[in-house]
Amino acid sequence: MAKYNVNLKINNIPITVEEGTTVLEAARKLNFRIPTLCQHPDLCVAGNCRVCVVEQKGAKTLVASCAMPVSEGMEIFTNSEKVRTARKHIIELLLSEHNTECTSCYKNGKCELQSLANEYLVNEKDFIKLVYDKKYTIDDFSPSIIKDDSKCIRCQRCVRTCTSMQYVSALAVAYKGEHQKISTFFEKPMNSVVCTNCGQCVNRCPTGALVEKNYIDQVWDAINDPEVHVVCQTAPAVRVGLGEDLGLTPGNRVTGKMVAALKRLGFDSVLDTDFTADLTILEEGTELLTRLKKALVEKDETIALPMMTSCSPGWIKFIEHKFSNLLPNLSTCKSPQQMFGALAKTFYAQKKGWRADKVVSVSIMPCTAKKYEANRPEMRDSGFKDVDYVLTTRELAMMIRQAGINFDELPEEKYDSIMGTSSGAAVIFGATGGVMEAALRTAYEIVTGREVPFKNLDIIPVRGFDGIKETTIKLENCKPEWGFLEGAELKCAIAHGLANANKLMSAVANGTVSYHFIEIMACPGGCLGGGGQPIPTNEEIRRKRMEAIYEEDANMPIRKSHENPEILQLYEEFLGKPNSHKAHELLHTHYTKRKRY
Amino acid sequence: MEKNRISKVDLIFENDGTLVNTVLDKVKKMNPDDIIMEMIDSGLKGRGGAGFPTGLKWKFTKAENSYDKYVVCNADEGEPGTFKDREILDRVPEKVFTGMAVAGYAIGARKGYMYLRAEYNFLLKGLIKKVEEFNKLLKDKGFDFNIEIRSGAGAYICGEESALFESIEGKRGEPRNKPPYPTVAGLFNKPTSINNVETLVYATVIMKYGAEKFKEMGTKDSRGSKVFSISGDTPNAGIYELELGMTVAAFVDEFGDGDTKAVQVGGASGICVPRKKFNDMIIGYEGVPTGGSMMLFNSSRSMYNVLKDYLEFFAEESCGQCTPCRVGCQQLLRGIEAVKKGEKDPSYLETLKKLAQTMKISAKCGLGQSVANPFISIVDNFREEIIY
Amino acid sequence: MTDVNLIINEQIEKYGRERQALMPILQKIVADKNYITEDELALVAEALDLSAADVYGTATFYTFLDVVPRGKYVIRVCKTISCHMSGKDEIIKTLEKTLGIKLGETTPDRKFTLLQANCMGWCHKGPVMLINDEVYPELTPEKAIAIVQEYIAK
Ligand SMILES: Cc1cc2nc3c(=O)[nH]c(=O)nc-3n(C[C@H](O)[C@H](O)[C@H](O)COP(=O)(O)O)c2cc1C
Numbered sequence A: 001m002a003k004y005n006v007n008l009k010i011n012n013i014p015i016t017v018e019e020g021t022t023v024l025e026a027a028r029k030l031n032f033r034i035p036t037l038c039q040h041p042d043l044c045v046a047g048n049c050r051v052c053v054v055e056q057k058g059a060k061t062l063v064a065s066c067a068m069p070v071s072e073g074m075e076i077f078t079n080s081e082k083v084r085t086a087r088k089h090i091i092e093l094l095l096s097e098h099n100t101e102c103t104s105c106y107k108n109g110k111c112e113l114q115s116l117a118n119e120y121l122v123n124e125k126d127f128i129k130l131v132y133d134k135k136y137t138i139d140d141f142s143p144s145i146i147k148d149d150s151k152c153i154r155c156q157r158c159v160r161t162c163t164s165m166q167y168v169s170a171l172a173v174a175y176k177g178e179h180q181k182i183s184t185f186f187e188k189p190m191n192s193v194v195c196t197n198c199g200q201c202v203n204r205c206p207t208g209a210l211v212e213k214n215y216i217d218q219v220w221d222a223i224n225d226p227e228v229h230v231v232c233q234t235a236p237a238v239r240v241g242l243g244e245d246l247g248l249t250p251g252n253r254v255t256g257k258m259v260a261a262l263k264r265l266g267f268d269s270v271l272d273t274d275f276t277a278d279l280t281i282l283e284e285g286t287e288l289l290t291r292l293k294k295a296l297v298e299k300d301e302t303i304a305l306p307m308m309t310s311c312s313p314g315w316i317k318f319i320e321h322k323f324s325n326l327l328p329n330l331s332t333c334k335s336p337q338q339m340f341g342a343l344a345k346t347f348y349a350q351k352k353g354w355r356a357d358k359v360v361s362v363s364i365m366p367c368t369a370k371k372y373e374a375n376r377p378e379m380r381d382s383g384f385k386d387v388d389y390v391l392t393t394r395e396l397a398m399m400i401r402q403a404g405i406n407f408d409e410l411p412e413e414k415y416d417s418i419m420g421t422s423s424g425a426a427v428i429f430g431a432t433g434g435v436m437e438a439a440l441r442t443a444y445e446i447v448t449g450r451e452v453p454f455k456n457l458d459i460i461p462v463r464g465f466d467g468i469k470e471t472t473i474k475l476e477n478c479k480p481e482w483g484f485l486e487g488a489e490l491k492c493a494i495a496h497g498l499a500n501a502n503k504l505m506s507a508v509a510n511g512t513v514s515y516h517f518i519e520i521m522a523c524p525g526g527c528l529g530g531g532g533q534p535i536p537t538n539e540e541i542r543r544k545r546m547e548a549i550y551e552e553d554a555n556m557p558i559r560k561s562h563e564n565p566e567i568l569q570l571y572e573e574f575l576g577k578p579n580s581h582k583a584h585e586l587l588h589t590h591y592t593k594r595k596r597y
Numbered sequence B: 001m002e003k004n005r006i007s008k009v010d011l012i013f014e015n016d017g018t019l020v021n022t023v024l025d026k027v028k029k030m031n032p033d034d035i036i037m038e039m040i041d042s043g044l045k046g047r048g049g050a051g052f053p054t055g056l057k058w059k060f061t062k063a064e065n066s067y068d069k070y071v072v073c074n075a076d077e078g079e080p081g082t083f084k085d086r087e088i089l090d091r092v093p094e095k096v097f098t099g100m101a102v103a104g105y106a107i108g109a110r111k112g113y114m115y116l117r118a119e120y121n122f123l124l125k126g127l128i129k130k131v132e133e134f135n136k137l138l139k140d141k142g143f144d145f146n147i148e149i150r151s152g153a154g155a156y157i158c159g160e161e162s163a164l165f166e167s168i169e170g171k172r173g174e175p176r177n178k179p180p181y182p183t184v185a186g187l188f189n190k191p192t193s194i195n196n197v198e199t200l201v202y203a204t205v206i207m208k209y210g211a212e213k214f215k216e217m218g219t220k221d222s223r224g225s226k227v228f229s230i231s232g233d234t235p236n237a238g239i240y241e242l243e244l245g246m247t248v249a250a251f252v253d254e255f256g257d258g259d260t261k262a263v264q265v266g267g268a269s270g271i272c273v274p275r276k277k278f279n280d281m282i283i284g285y286e287g288v289p290t291g292g293s294m295m296l297f298n299s300s301r302s303m304y305n306v307l308k309d310y311l312e313f314f315a316e317e318s319c320g321q322c323t324p325c326r327v328g329c330q331q332l333l334r335g336i337e338a339v340k341k342g343e344k345d346p347s348y349l350e351t352l353k354k355l356a357q358t359m360k361i362s363a364k365c366g367l368g369q370s371v372a373n374p375f376i377s378i379v380d381n382f383r384e385e386i387i388y
Numbered sequence C: 001m002t003d004v005n006l007i008i009n010e011q012i013e014k015y016g017r018e019r020q021a022l023m024p025i026l027q028k029i030v031a032d033k034n035y036i037t038e039d040e041l042a043l044v045a046e047a048l049d050l051s052a053a054d055v056y057g058t059a060t061f062y063t064f065l066d067v068v069p070r071g072k073y074v075i076r077v078c079k080t081i082s083c084h085m086s087g088k089d090e091i092i093k094t095l096e097k098t099l100g101i102k103l104g105e106t107t108p109d110r111k112f113t114l115l116q117a118n119c120m121g122w123c124h125k126g127p128v129m130l131i132n133d134e135v136y137p138e139l140t141p142e143k144a145i146a147i148v149q150e151y152i153a154k
């Protein structure tokens, strides 16, 4: 149906917009900023905080501009006396229910409530402080997330995120009236419910009510401890997000500056998770080809296909809770972070002549689920905790600020070696479709001896933001040892965001689709939209980060994982060959069936 | 009618046993548009509190192009001081069902839901039996319509129409953003005409007697009669069907105990009329509207306690989703307590009144918006009682 | 007491395996045993393919869908204005004494829970209380004791 145009006036200025536009959107087009709290561009409209109220001529009440569609002849005032008074009242009310210890709050300076309070010069004395009478809980049992109800303004962004974006619904609104709160099932700790630790709620919480558990002080302590060697790894998506938290616009690639900053912070070795991303491709690619061979040639019916990627710990926890019968389909490969951790305290320590117990391994991730992952009991294959501390992109930015480093002025520096060299295929792990693309670049070449048949190796069909993407690659003129795949069509699917993953998994579980290989990333857009990335994250910003990732790939001298010389060296000196016994010991894992809630 | 006296009416509870059949047969022969015209002509406004013209509501719902449409009967009656719907459902449920069937026929709905508050569970068994009989009757008469009863579970806000839909859909009873209005996207997101129990009985009555007879009663803005739930300091507490348009003074003459100092018109969310305004206030849309609740207070009562009671009610029964209402109710309550205890200066009442004003214009639904009614009318008229 | 799975299946048959079956299921469980346990809520959530947190959030919204243990007979005394004026405080005091528990508590034998609730639509005949679904209007302390005695004897 064609949309028709609607004419209205905002602050006496006429504007014409498409029907269905909200008053808020129309006002933004005219550059009138209306404050918002519950509204978020990634989420459906809630209309519950009411700070966005505006005056509509002729209406008895103010209207919530985020929830009000435009209508013909409407006259709106965004800054009338009535509006200002109401807005101020509303902010004051929120603060009266709020534990306003801003100076010791993790969100100090980055809090939407705080900046509104500041903008409206609120008078906190007007209303009675309700916060002291309430028994608020602080849940810090999770290694990933802290939930502090005394800082919650009930905007329900987290609930909408967890429900519609992630289809987890670990969080819901409970009780009513003065007792209304955001709660898990029976108010259990986040740690013991279905929460995947993806951190998408954290990324959208306007206040300090949901934040990542930070390990900044522990990392400083390690750095300052002369007895230990602190090794750090940086995930692919961090380099395209970090700049945003340090004053740069979205879409800046800051790899070199980030490395320089990490060195200045005092890390003994600054290495790259991209290295183990390449390693993942070899391990996972081999696993896929082996599974295909067993299934197709040996007709082994116990082989689970489609095989699914396992590098997103949010996704892993999701499938463990929700589709535990599909666990055999998961690749047994650990995530690149954990492969790195296992190698850091074995291979790397040996290379450097360090005692493994004197190595502290720190990873910088766009992700809060990685914090949980590092704490899984099975992630100790080096004989120690493979990854000691996981910092998000945001925490790294905070450390850089604490250290007084002027980030923008830093020179570009290079990763240390070994475990610092990587390919373009590894960098794109940070975007949805990236693992698939990287895997195809390698697997196709292993099987056929030729490069994937895409211009510049860019496998365009797997890129972009469509929730579920599909592609089929035909394997022709295979090398003799892969002759059984001759003419086979490798069917692949990709989903990002757990709501899409859920859709795809339901289809797989019902048998309505058949694929060989599936890539899933828990976060929208993949890791570049991870829960640990700078706030705000939204569609526009994800797009910019994605562009930056593909630029980074295009500019890499090596574009294919199997051509990474350090990977070849690693196999030669340490692991033997992909999926070897040693590789299995260090780089592969198993999964656990978990409760539905 | 003369405004300074009351006149009792007997339309709602009247039942000669043939009424349902007469109305259904008559309606079956009518064109839906004519039914709606008749309803519009009668001037009947919703008896659930908001007072929207019933005929128009039906007209809007009929105008929507949708295979599925619903008629909903709002039997959540939770407004403190209101108990007339219970009595209607107890005594003349078939007249309610008939109203639903008429509405369904007029708007083109094939399904009706009655949402009954959990506090009235004791009526449920009997109603289910009667509704089954009624559904059968409808079928026999060739109506493509049937009624199902759903229960609430103790939440006042579920009387708000969109919250009620959410509740039937199995969710928390949180009011939705409007627009879209129920007539466009109501229950299960389909066009829905929702009416109060009493409204539907009047629809039946109007179908029986015609709009004229109804229209004759009442005033220009408040046509017809209405069932009142009368409680508090009165020797005659109970349920009365009265013609609309009387003054509060006339009402107090009849129902007061001789010492009435205030009447709360419209329940906790209504307006408190003090003695000095009894003569000026008409009970109806031109003065103080009411969903039927009339609470009388005599001079032995502390209006502070009354207000505090209301505010406790709202603080608990707010759905809690929007800021002005969730926090505002708590602030008003704590605020008057603090003034009473001397922790806050009496002038704090002005701050609170401004807050109530903000709630009135910025809350998401009628609950938060109407807390200002009792608050401002009681604080303004009984300031001394609040402070000392 | 009926097996919860039975209730779930019965209601799903009636209302479909859809979200709208949620309230009828929870209401039936409560009608049967006055409150819903954690395990039961999880079962209901699973049966309707809903999130358990969501089901918990929905149940806790409604005053009558208790998720904390309640006695066999749940007494709810109206606390709203008309009943307040007509003496609900006295009724509650009397009941507290008769049952030996405070408001909000359950007797050790799990027979009675004493609660307050908002207006029940009997304001002209206050004070009023509900015992499960049964209404008792026009209470006096003596009447309240007599009624509760009957239940004690049951
Ligand atoms: C907080 C709140 C509670 C309400 N409770 C009821 C109620 O219990 N019964 C009712 O009929 N209408 C109630 N209403 C009004 C309904 O939203 C709606 O307007 C009404 O059911 C429409 O029917 P009517 O036009 O026949 O009055 C309530 C409204 C609000 C805002």
Ligand code: SF4
Residues within 6 Å of the ligand: A098, A099, A100, A101, A102, A103, A105, A106, A107, A108, A109, A111, A112, A113, A114, A151, A207, A208, A209
């Ligand atoms: S959440 Fe925001 S307003 Fe609240 S204490 Fe933290 S910084 Fe301050």
Ligand code: SF4
Residues within 6 Å of the ligand: A145, A161, A162, A166, A168, A169, A170, A171, A194, A195, A196, A197, A198, A199, A200, A201, A202
């Ligand atoms: S971390 Fe992810 S899964 Fe957990 S509550 Fe937040 S959004 Fe939901």
Ligand code: SF4
Residues within 6 Å of the ligand: A151, A152, A153, A154, A155, A156, A157, A158, A159, A182, A201, A204, A205, A206, A207, A209, A210
């Ligand atoms: S936890 Fe954060 S996102 Fe969730 S409701 Fe509270 S303030 Fe909003």
Ligand code: SF4
Residues within 6 Å of the ligand: B157, B174, B175, B317, B318, B319, B320, B321, B322, B323, B325, B326, B363, B364, B365, B366, B367, B368, B369
């Ligand atoms: S006004 Fe009150 S009841 Fe209505 S939506 Fe807001 S919080 Fe809920």
Ligand code: FES
Residues within 6 Å of the ligand: A035, A036, A037, A038, A039, A046, A047, A048, A049, A050, A051, A052, A053, A064, A065, A066, A067
């Ligand atoms: S931003 Fe519009 S109501 Fe919250």
Ligand code: FES
Residues within 6 Å of the ligand: B080, B081, B082, C078, C079, C080, C081, C082, C083, C084, C118, C119, C120, C121, C122, C123, C126, C128
């Ligand atoms: S006030 Fe108690 S029943 Fe209405």
